[in-house]
Amino acid sequence: MKNISNNQVVVEIQNLGMNGEGVARFNGKVLFIPFALKGEIVLAEIVKNKSNFAIGKIIEILKSSQYRIKPQCPYFMECGGCSLQHLKYNQQLDFKTNLVCETIQKICKISVNVCSCVPSLLDFNYRNKITLYFGLLNNKVILGYYHEKTKNLISIEECYLAPSWFMIVIKTIIDFVDSNNIRIYNYLNKTGYLKGVSVKIVGTSILITFISFSKINLKVNLLVDELINKLKLYKINNVSIFLNVNSKEDTNFLTTENYVIYGNNFVDYNQFGLTNKIGNLSFCQVNNDIKDKLYHSVLEQINNDDFVIDAFSGTGQLSALLATKAKKVIGIEIVKQAWESAEILKKENGLFNLENINGDCEIVLPQLLQNLNLLHKNNYVDAGSRNNQCNNVRDGFFNNYFEVKNDKSVNKNTGNIVLVLDPPRVGVLDNVLKAINKCSQKNNNSLVKINKIIYISCNPVSLAKNLNSLLENFKIEKIVPFDMFPQTSKVETLVILKSR
């Protein structure tokens, strides 16, 4: 490191940090420099200088990395979405493999082998859903992203993460809003309507959701005609339009106040040989190719006689796939709408070995594990006497969702009990971990043991913390990162754990 002036330094980048930024040392502390690459020597300006870390901004790259490439997107560095577009794709994959490995090693204080990150078939144009926000620039309607850090709205005309035809959709929507004089919501004086628009691609259909501060009457027939006309070249032949009302003054996310204003509530989508009905609010993994690879890797881990609990099951797409192979699958999902989609999926495909529970894993999973154990101990006593013994279950949950009178799914001849965990970014909460550990301890008197955990994570830090809690009773068998989000520093990870 060389000090050039009070706030300028020349440093060598030693590594990449969690968010893909360059990491160097400066006056004995860590210096984060966004968009600098490992091995580069840069002249940087210190823009933030805290007691334990500093943040720098590149002024000049004095020695460039052999892996640096010219970013494709004109908004790179500005919009804050893609933090790795300047790094060759193979090196992005190496970065993600190392990130997962180092995070787990650091937090769990163990040495682990991590498989190479599974590449995405498309490293651009892979996203099946994009949400943009409305604003005004010189009195003209714009759509853009809010920069993650500055919170400024960055107007964009195209996004390289979406399909190439996405720019047509953006322009057509802006023209529609402009020509109909629909007012954009103003966060300062709390007037107007439109906050954002979310576009979701499901097969040959697009689902467009306008996010509005209050309910408005949108006449969208011409918009639909225009989109169908312009997009038929790209094999889009169906458009559904929704209005989603978010009447909170300062937020712009999708809520449950949702109206279909053109087309169908759900569109049919066939995947893995199963008929799905997908709505504008249904959670879907954003990268179809990686979703397929990830789900099939999970399926490979399941045997025909397994009893599977799929915790955090969303719209039940993975649970349904697993039910085509396992003996019995129970999905647990907190969002009612997602659970309803999972129920439709189950019925449409006649998956009678699948139960979808609408509930909180924190409550349902410990209860379910406890009930499985009681059931096992009592060796299938009839439902009445079993209920007397399960006096902790008063809400009918056991009867409604786990009525197994003649169902010998969980018995002494049953295969493994496999727990799939796919939590949101925060990871699995302590109560759930406690329940898992409780029924997995070697020397406790629990008869039912979880033999395998399949953990899918979108956050290496919460993953590593959760693994740390599970390591007493489980050992890591396999860790595979998947590149669900190319060009960004985000990574999806699959971990297979076996009971000790």
Ligand SMILES: C[S@@+](CC[C@H](N)C(=O)[O-])C[C@H]1O[C@@H](n2cnc3c(N)ncnc32)[C@H](O)[C@@H]1O
């Ligand atoms: C990362 S998504 C996984 C969805 C699904 N496994 C898939 O692949 O489509 C996490 C899901 O967990 C649900 N969720 C969040 N907290 C929950 C909780 N405490 N109990 C049950 N489900 C929860 C969310 O609504 C969301 O659908």
